[in-house]
Amino acid sequence: MTLPPELTSRLQALKALLDLGDVELASSAADRLQAHREIGSIAQIIDYFSTHRYAEAGRLITNVLSEGTRLVRWTxxxxxxxxxxxxxxxSDLAEAEAEQVELAHQIARFHAAHHQTLGARLEKLLRLRVLLREREASADPAKAADYAQAQQDYESFQQDSAFREEEDARTKWELSEDEQQELKRLFRKASKKCHPDVVPPDHQAAAAAMFRDLSESYEKGDLVRVQQIAAQAEAGIFTASDMATAADQKASLQARVQVVRAALEKARADLAAVQQSAACRVMSQHPDWDAYFQSQATKLDQEIKRLADAIEGSKP
Structure with missing residues (x-):
């Protein structure tokens, strides 16, 4: 049997760790052979490590390499x-991207809860402000600009409310806590396989489309679709094709490393920007959302009463 180059490389690295006597690191590396467990000898190697039979594992690896690399070019x-x-x-890029997506979803949920709890009060406050500014402008034309600004604020809020209702619906996941954790796990796992910056150049367009589908499905809490995409990504459909020469393969890998390194730097910068955003800071400062929104509601009710009293007092 001829071993795939990737498997050959893993077995060579595993044997080197055993030769150095680093059985702990070798055991960790052996876990990465699970994708090839359908090969009987590989399954046996994994089982040897799980039962701490390192000497037998070493001998079997030597035999497998000897038999499987006769026709394989030196790596x-x-x-x-x-x-x-x-x-x-x-992997680091996928983690950074996943953390950013998860944080963005949490901020969206915070905004949704804010709108649901305080939206009606804010609408009433802005409407009362328009009425008060209108009366003030009628009595003093110099205050016409304040009236126009109050009208603009009210109209902008109404337009934003219509948009917010549509966005808020995307944050309502009909999932149990375990299902939410599974959704996050699969999103991170699939991201490592289909992010357009980590696949070979000839697969980037297809990977970008899959990654968009993955991100949108995550935002909607569509566990079934995320499971389907994760399965497709795990199938290795974006694996690099064999290079004609080792030099070509090396050049391609070097280029991809640079692309992913740059993408990782950007992803970390973007994540830091989100973490420093005003919404994220407020959310972090108030982990008890209900208590925070209740305190805001009390302040809004007080301001609404003040405006209502001012309007009543301004009647001719």
Whole structure:
């Protein structure tokens, strides 16, 4: 049997760890062979590690490499390192992107709760302000600009409310706590496979479309669709095609590493910007949303009463 180059590289690295006596790190590396468990000898190697039979695992790895690499071209160690670097960077990128998406969803939920709890009060306050400014402008034309501004604020709020109702609906996940955790887990897992910045150039367009579908499905809390996309991504449909030469493969890996590194830097900067946003700061300062919204409601009720009294007092 001829081993795939990726599996050969993993077995070579695993044998090197055993030769160094680092059985803990070797055991961790052996877990990454699970994707090839359908191969009998690989399943046996995994089982040896799970039962701490390291010597037998080492001998079997040597035999498998001897039998499986007879027709396999020698793998440049730098290619192995670049592949490992790309995998690590891709994982970090997926984590940063997933954290940003999850934080954005939490902020959206905060805005939705804010609108649901305080929206009616804000609408009433702005409407009363328009009435008061109108009367003030009637008595003093110099205050016409204040009246126009109050009208604009009220109209803008009404337009935003219509938009908010549509957006708020996207935050209502009909999922149990366990299902929400599964949704997040699958989103992160799939992101590592289909993010357009981590796949080979000839797959970027298809990966971008899949990643958009994944992100939109996550935002809607569509667990079934996220499960489907995760399964497709896990199938390895964006795997790089074999290069004609090791030099070509190395050059491609180096280019992809640079792209992913730049994307990771941007993703971390974007995440930091979201974390420093006013909405995120308010949300972080008030973990008890109900208590915060209740305190805001009390302040709004007081201001509404003040405006109503002022309007009553301004009657001719």
């Amino acid at each position: 440049d160690p730098e290619i192995m390192l670049l592949e490992a670097e790309l995998e690590r960077l891709s």
